[in-house]
Amino acid sequence: MKLILVALFSTLPSLTSSAACPDYSSFSAQRHEPLSTGKYALSYQRPLPECRTFNSSAVESTITRMTSPTVIADPDLARLFENTFPNTLDTAVRWHGHSATDPNEELTFVITGDINAMWLRDSANQLTSYQPLLPSSPSIASLFRGAINLQARYILTSPFCNSFQPPPESGIPPASNSAAATDSVFPSYNPSEVFECKFELDSLAAFLQVSTQYFHSSPSSTVDFFSNFHWAEAVSSLLHTAKSMLSPTYDPVTGAVLPSPYTFTRQTTRSTETLANNGACSPVGNGTGLIRSAFRPSDDATLFQLHVPANMMFAAQLTSAADIASAIGEDAMASEMRALAKAIRDGIEKYGTTHLSSRAPHSETAVETIYAYEVDGFGSAAVMDDANIPSLLSAPLFGYLSVNDAQYQRTRKRILTSHSLKSGGGNPYFMAGPVLSAVGGPHVGPGMAWPMALIVQIMTSEDEDEILGALKQILRSTDGLGLVHESVDAFNASHWTRQWFSWANGLFGQMILDLHARKPEILLCSFQ
Numbered sequence: 001m002k003l004i005l006v007a008l009f010s011t012l013p014s015l016t017s018s019a020a021c022p023d024y025s026s027f028s029a030q031r032h033e034p035l036s037t038g039k040y041a042l043s044y045q046r047p048l049p050e051c052r053t054f055n056s057s058a059v060e061s062t063i064t065r066m067t068s069p070t071v072i073a074d075p076d077l078a079r080l081f082e083n084t085f086p087n088t089l090d091t092a093v094r095w096h097g098h099s100a101t102d103p104n105e106e107l108t109f110v111i112t113g114d115i116n117a118m119w120l121r122d123s124a125n126q127l128t129s130y131q132p133l134l135p136s137s138p139s140i141a142s143l144f145r146g147a148i149n150l151q152a153r154y155i156l157t158s159p160f161c162n163s164f165q166p167p168p169e170s171g172i173p174p175a176s177n178s179a180a181a182t183d184s185v186f187p188s189y190n191p192s193e194v195f196e197c198k199f200e201l202d203s204l205a206a207f208l209q210v211s212t213q214y215f216h217s218s219p220s221s222t223v224d225f226f227s228n229f230h231w232a233e234a235v236s237s238l239l240h241t242a243k244s245m246l247s248p249t250y251d252p253v254t255g256a257v258l259p260s261p262y263t264f265t266r267q268t269t270r271s272t273e274t275l276a277n278n279g280a281c282s283p284v285g286n287g288t289g290l291i292r293s294a295f296r297p298s299d300d301a302t303l304f305q306l307h308v309p310a311n312m313m314f315a316a317q318l319t320s321a322a323d324i325a326s327a328i329g330e331d332a333m334a335s336e337m338r339a340l341a342k343a344i345r346d347g348i349e350k351y352g353t354t355h356l357s358s359r360a361p362h363s364e365t366a367v368e369t370i371y372a373y374e375v376d377g378f379g380s381a382a383v384m385d386d387a388n389i390p391s392l393l394s395a396p397l398f399g400y401l402s403v404n405d406a407q408y409q410r411t412r413k414r415i416l417t418s419h420s421l422k423s424g425g426g427n428p429y430f431m432a433g434p435v436l437s438a439v440g441g442p443h444v445g446p447g448m449a450w451p452m453a454l455i456v457q458i459m460t461s462e463d464e465d466e467i468l469g470a471l472k473q474i475l476r477s478t479d480g481l482g483l484v485h486e487s488v489d490a491f492n493a494s495h496w497t498r499q500w501f502s503w504a505n506g507l508f509g510q511m512i513l514d515l516h517a518r519k520p521e522i523l524l525c526s527f528q
C-alpha cells in the first residue's frame with residue numbers, strides 16, 4: 001500500500017526472467033493495442049504469455065466465460081475485467097517452490113506489484129480473488145498452500161512485522177528498503193527476512209483469512225495440510241503477539257507507565273510514517289478487550305491505537321479459523337481463539353462506537369450511535385473511514401456483521417457523506433468530485449479518491465443505482481490504461497497513483513464475479 005515508498009526504494013530489480021519481457025511497472029503505465037471498442041478505448045494490459053508469472057487454465061476459462069457479450073455486455077467493462085482479474089497471476093507470483101527443509105512444504109512468494117516484497121495483507125487479498133476457483137483448480141490450491149506456509153514462517157520469526165523478503169530458497173536477493181534504514185523498532189528484526197516492521201493487527205488477521213479460505217473451499221485433504229507443517233505454531237505465535245498488545249499504557253493500580261510491547265520510530269518528514277511518544281504511539285486505556293494496532297491497513301500510523309475495523313476483522317477471522325484448530329485436534333487453541341474473538345467483539349460493541357449529536361438534515365434522531373474508526377479507551381474516537389481494507393465500509397465483507405445491520409447502515413451513510421458543514425459533518429476523508437466520489441485517506445491525502453473504496457461500496461450494496469454509478473466511475477477513472485489505480489484525483493482523471501497495484505486489480509475481478517452471482521443483469525448494462 002505504498003505510494004510514497006515507490007519513490008524512496010531505489011530501482012527494483014527486473015521482475016521478469018526473460019530479457020525480452022518488459023518491466024511491468026513501465027508496461028502498465030503505457031497503452032497497448034488492441035484497445036477496447038467502447039468510448040473509453042481501454043488498453044490491453046496483460047503481459048505476453050511467456051512473460052506471465054503463473055499460468056492457470058481455470059483463470060483463462062473464467063476470463064473467456066465472463067467476457068462473452070452474453071455475460072458482460074459492455075466492451076470497456078469486459079476489457080477491465082480481462083486485464084484486472086488475472087493481474088496477480090500474470091505479474092505478481094514472483095516465486096513458487098518448496099522449502100529447503102521439507103520438500104513437501106510448498107512456498108509462494110507474492111509481491112504487491114510495484115514493490116518487490118510480500119505483504120501479509122496484500123498477498124492474502126491478492127489470492128482471495130481466486131478463491132472461487134479453489135475447489136476445481138489444483139494449481140490455485142497449491143498457490144494458496146504455498147502462501148499459507150510462507151506466511152506461517154514469517155509470523156513465527158517476526159510476528160510484529162507487515163512485509164517480508166523473498167525466502168532464501170527462491171534465490172532472489174532481499175530487496176533494499178532505504179525508507180526503513182533509519183527505523184528503530186522493538187522487538188528488533190532481521191532485515192534480510194523482513195522488508196518493513198510496522199505492527200498492523202490486520203496483517204495477523206490476513207493469515208487467518210487466507211487459511212480459512214483454503215480450508216472452507218478445498219474440502220479434501222486440507223486437514224492434513226494444516227497439521228503437516230507449521231500452521232498451529234504460527235497461530236500460537238499470533239495469539240501470543242495479539243495478547244501482548246492488549247496491554248494498557250498505565251498500570252491501572254499504581255498509574256505508572258508500563259513498557260510498550262512494541263515501539264517504532266523512523267526519520268521521516270511524514271507524521272504518518274512514525275509514532276508519537278517515542279514510538280509507543282498514543283496512550284491506550286485498560287480493559288477494553290481491544291487489541292492495539294500501531295499502524296493502519298494503509299501502513300500509516302494510527303491516531304488512536306484501538307483500530308476498530310482491524311479488531312472486527314481479527315475477531316471474525318479468529319472465529320472461523322478456530323474451526324481449523326478444532327479439525328486438527330488443537331482443542332485448547334480453538335477455545336482460546338473463540339474466547340479472544342468474543343472478548344474483542346464485546347469490546348467493539350462497548351468501546352468501539354461513538355455517539356454523534358446529529359446536525360444532518362437527513363437524520364431522524366438527535367443522537368446516533370455509529371462505529372468509530374479508532375478509539376483510545378479513554379473516550380476519544382476518530383470519526384472517519386479510510387479506503388484500505390479492513391475499513392468500516394468493508395466490515396460485512398470479512399464477516400463481522402451483516403450488510404443489513406442497523407448500526408452498520410448508519411455508519412455507512414456517515415462514511416459516504418462528504419466533509420461539508422451543510423451536511424452536518426461527514427467523513428473527513430470522503431472525496432467528492434466530477435471524476436470520482438469515494439473514500440480516500442491520509443496515505444495519499446485529501447483530494448485523492450480510491451477506486452478500491454468504490455469496489456467495496458458495490459460489494460456492500462443492494463441498490464442498483466448505487467452499483468451502476470460506482471461502476472461507471474471506476475470505468476472512467478483508469479486514464480485509458482485499463483487497470484485499477486490506487487487513488488485518482490477526484491477532479492482530474494489524469495492524476496493518479498500506482499499503475500501496478502495488484503490487490504486493487506484482483507478486488508475488481510472479485511467484485512465482478514460477485515455481481516455475476518448476485519445481480520447478473522447489471523453486467524448486461526451499457527456504460528457508453
Ligand SMILES: *[C@@H]1O[C@H](CO)[C@@H](O)[C@H](O)[C@H]1NC(C)=O
Pocket residue numbers: 049050051052053054055
Ligand atoms: C506460461 O505459459 C507460457 C506459454 O503459453 C510459457 O511461455 C510460460 O513460460 C508459462 N509461464 C510459467 C510461469 O510457467
Ligand SMILES: *[C@@H]1O[C@H](CO)[C@@H](O)[C@H](O)[C@H]1NC(C)=O
Pocket residue numbers: 247248251252286287
Ligand atoms: C486491566 O483490566 C483488566 C480487565 O478489566 C483486568 O483484568 C486487568 O488486571 C487490568 N490491568 C492490567 C494491567 O491489564
Ligand SMILES: *[C@@H]1O[C@H](CO)[C@@H](O)[C@H](O)[C@H]1NC(C)=O
Pocket residue numbers: 492493494495496
Ligand atoms: C491533471 O493531471 C495531470 C497529471 O498529473 C497534469 O499534467 C495536468 O496538468 C492536470 N490538469 C489540471 C487541469 O490540473
